[in-house]
Amino acid sequence: MSLSFAITGKGGVGKTTVSSLIVRQLIANGLTPVLAIDADPNSCLDAALGIEAVSTVGRAREEVRQEAQAGTVTGISKQEMLQLKISESLVESAGFDLISMGRPEGAGCYCYANNILKSIIMQISGQYPYLVLDNEAGLENLSRRIMQQVDVLVIVSDASNAGLQTVVRLHGLADEMEIRYKKLVIIVNRLRSGTLPGRIEEIKEATGAELVIGLPDDLEVASFSENNRSFLGLSDDNPVVVKIDRMLKDINQ
Numbered sequence: 623m624s625l626s627f628a629i630t631g632k633g634g635v636g637k638t639t640v641s642s643l644i645v646r647q648l649i650a651n652g653l654t655p656v657l658a659i660d661a662d663p664n665s666c667l668d669a670a671l672g673i674e675a676v677s678t679v680g681r682a683r684e685e686v687r688q689e690a691q692a693g694t695v696t697g698i699s700k701q702e703m704l705q706l707k708i709s710e711s712l713v714e715s716a717g718f719d720l721i722s723m724g725r726p727e728g729a730g731c732y733c734y735a736n737n738i739l740k741s742i743i744m745q746i747s748g749q750y751p752y753l754v755l756d757n758e759a760g761l762e763n764l765s766r767r768i769m770q771q772v773d774v775l776v777i778v779s780d781a782s783n784a785g786l787q788t789v790v791r792l793h794g795l796a797d798e799m800e801i802r803y804k805k806l807v808i809i810v811n812r813l814r815s816g817t818l819p820g821r822i823e824e825i826k827e828a829t830g831a832e833l834v835i836g837l838p839d840d841l842e843v844a845s846f847s848e849n850n851r852s853f854l855g856l857s858d859d860n861p862v863v864v865k866i867d868r869m870l871k872d873i874n875q
């Protein structure tokens with residue numbers, strides 16, 4: 623079996639939290655090895671997973687560019703060098719590995735470089751049966767087509783009307799960009815009332831979402847985040863953990 627997830631949504635809605643909990647529950651269910659991809663330069667999936675990413679794909683690319691310019695790359699092609707540096711930036715942990723995309727550093731985004739990058743990322747991710755891609759706000763990374771095809775597209779939102787409107791917009795954008803997915807899951811995060819907003823049925827219908835999940839605003843999650851503790855350490859009976867676990871089981875049905 624194999625399963626890939628791309629998590630998207632507005633900034634601050636809980637993408638990284640959800641991504642790390644999907645990683646947690648894949649591991650808890652013995653669905654390993656997982657490759658976690660941090661595609662948001664402004665957030666830290668590594669910290670949420672209790673590890674530290676020391677380098678990024680963006681930095682690897684910039685280093686290779688500089689070394690090629692200085693003429694210090696010898697006996698090895700630029701592509702091989704990039705491949706090597708990117709594999710070095712992979713952090714290995716129990717049940718999962720993590721790769722951070724970082725920012726595109728240095729001079730502009732050359733199509734050629736991006737194509738090489740894409741093929742290296744595809745090659746690395748092809749070695750893992752389980753993938754979790756934590757995106758930056760919007761669909762920028764998906765639009766760079768790092769991963770054009772996923773099994774499950776997860777759109778995270780808050781419960782506000784504006785938030786839910788963004789879900790519809792992101793869904794439309796994903797279709798426009800021809801991002802292919804087998805299942806769409808909408809997560810309404812940080813619910814205080816305990817119930818999903820009234821508009822949710824309409825949103826579910828408009829987007830064709832397979833599943834809609836509400837996650838409570840949880841004190842333990844908030845406190846882990848405030849104390850920079852890994853979400854892998856949350857208790858098994860934490861209500862958010864339980865819901866994500868249920869979601870994985872429903873997806874697998």
Ligand SMILES: Nc1ncnc2c1ncn2[C@@H]1O[C@H](COP(=O)(O)OP(=O)(O)O)[C@@H](O)[C@H]1O
Pocket residue numbers: 631632633634635636637638639640665811812837838839840841843844847848862
């Ligand atoms: N269900 C939840 N309960 C309590 N706090 C949450 C919950 N989901 C997310 N948070 C907190 O909200 C903040 C933003 O979440 P984060 O996952 O970093 O969002 P994003 O990746 O979308 O920017 C973090 O401090 C996180 O701990």
Ligand SMILES: [Mg+2]
Pocket residue numbers: 637638639662664665666756
């Ligand atoms: Mg994030």
